[in-house]
Amino acid sequence: MCCVTTARRPASISSPTTTWDIILPFIAKARRPPVSSLPNFPNQAIADAKLLHTSAITLAISDSACDSVFAAIELARRHDTLVSFDTNLRLKLWPLSRARAIIHEVARSVDLCLPSLDEARLLTGLHEAEAIVDFYLNLGVKEVVLKLGSEGAMYANAHQRWQVKGHRVDTVDATGAGDCFSGAFLTQYLSGCSPERALDYANAAAALTTKGYGAVKPIPSRQEVEHFIKTITR
Ligand SMILES: Nc1ncnc2c1ncn2[C@@H]1O[C@H](COP(=O)(O)OP(=O)(O)O)[C@@H](O)[C@H]1O
Numbered sequence: 001m002c003c004v005t006t007a008r009r010p011a012s013i014s015s016p017t018t019t020w021d022i023i024l025p026f027i028a029k030a031r032r033p034p035v036s037s038l039p040n041f042p043n044q045a046i047a048d049a050k051l052l053h054t055s056a057i058t059l060a061i062s063d064s065a066c067d068s069v070f071a072a073i074e075l076a077r078r079h080d081t082l083v084s085f086d087t088n089l090r091l092k093l094w095p096l097s098r099a100r101a102i103i104h105e106v107a108r109s110v111d112l113c114l115p116s117l118d119e120a121r122l123l124t125g126l127h128e129a130e131a132i133v134d135f136y137l138n139l140g141v142k143e144v145v146l147k148l149g150s151e152g153a154m155y156a157n158a159h160q161r162w163q164v165k166g167h168r169v170d171t172v173d174a175t176g177a178g179d180c181f182s183g184a185f186l187t188q189y190l191s192g193c194s195p196e197r198a199l200d201y202a203n204a205a206a207a208l209t210t211k212g213y214g215a216v217k218p219i220p221s222r223q224e225v226e227h228f229i230k231t232i233t234r
């Protein structure tokens with residue numbers, strides 16, 4: 001993300017270690033134009049989209065990426081674009097205290113939040129799935145989809161909640177299972193499926209993705225997911 005500043009060092013100051021050297025970056029930052037006014041910000045795409053999906057990894061990688069996420073969410077809200085959020089916690093990118101503060105703040109303004117159990121335990125300090133789901137609903141999230149690893153997943157809104165069991169498959173690598181789950185749930189949800197059906201579909205798709213190595217190659221096709229669901233419900 002590019003940064004434009006109008007702040008100038010006064011000509012009379014030439015030492016490389018003056019107070020100005022310390023203060024100027026802060027002034028520059030404060031004078032940055034809003035992220036959404038930058039030429040490469042996808043204002044129209046966000047306004048026209050059905051859904052804006054974002055991940056806490058984007059919040060963690062840099063200040064400008066984090067600012068962009070907040071700006072994108074604000075824009076989405078103005079245009080009635082749904083917002084979903086995967087709390088993907090990567091502690092190599094930021095400390096837990098900062099991750100907590102920012103992830104909770106983002107969660108306050110999203111429609112759907114899709115945390116996974118292990119990371120949500122760290123983020124909330126809570127242990128039980130039910131309590132974690134309540135935590136996010138209390139923050140203001142309208143729908144929570146909690147991923148439970150090999151144990152499946154849980155869906156909750158203000159009125160109802162239910163859990164699906166994980167599928168017993170020949171798992172070799174769960175890398176990317178959460179992202180596959182989120183993508184599968186959201187595409188079903190957007191195509192008009194009930195949350196119940198979207199949860200079943202995502203739980204099946206994510207289980208299948210654990211049968212291969214890597215995050216992208218083992219993602220199953222729609223046909224493979226539907227075939228799997230038919231086979232296990234026969
Ligand atoms: N060993 C497994 N067997 C079957 N399904 C799994 C397994 N691991 C993950 N899944 C599926 O993938 C989803 C996401 O996995 P999870 O590990 O909870 O998320 P994340 O990758 O975001 O930490 C789970 O909700 C479940 O549907």
Ligand SMILES: [Mg+2]
Pocket residue numbers: 086087088089116178179
């Ligand atoms: Mg994840």
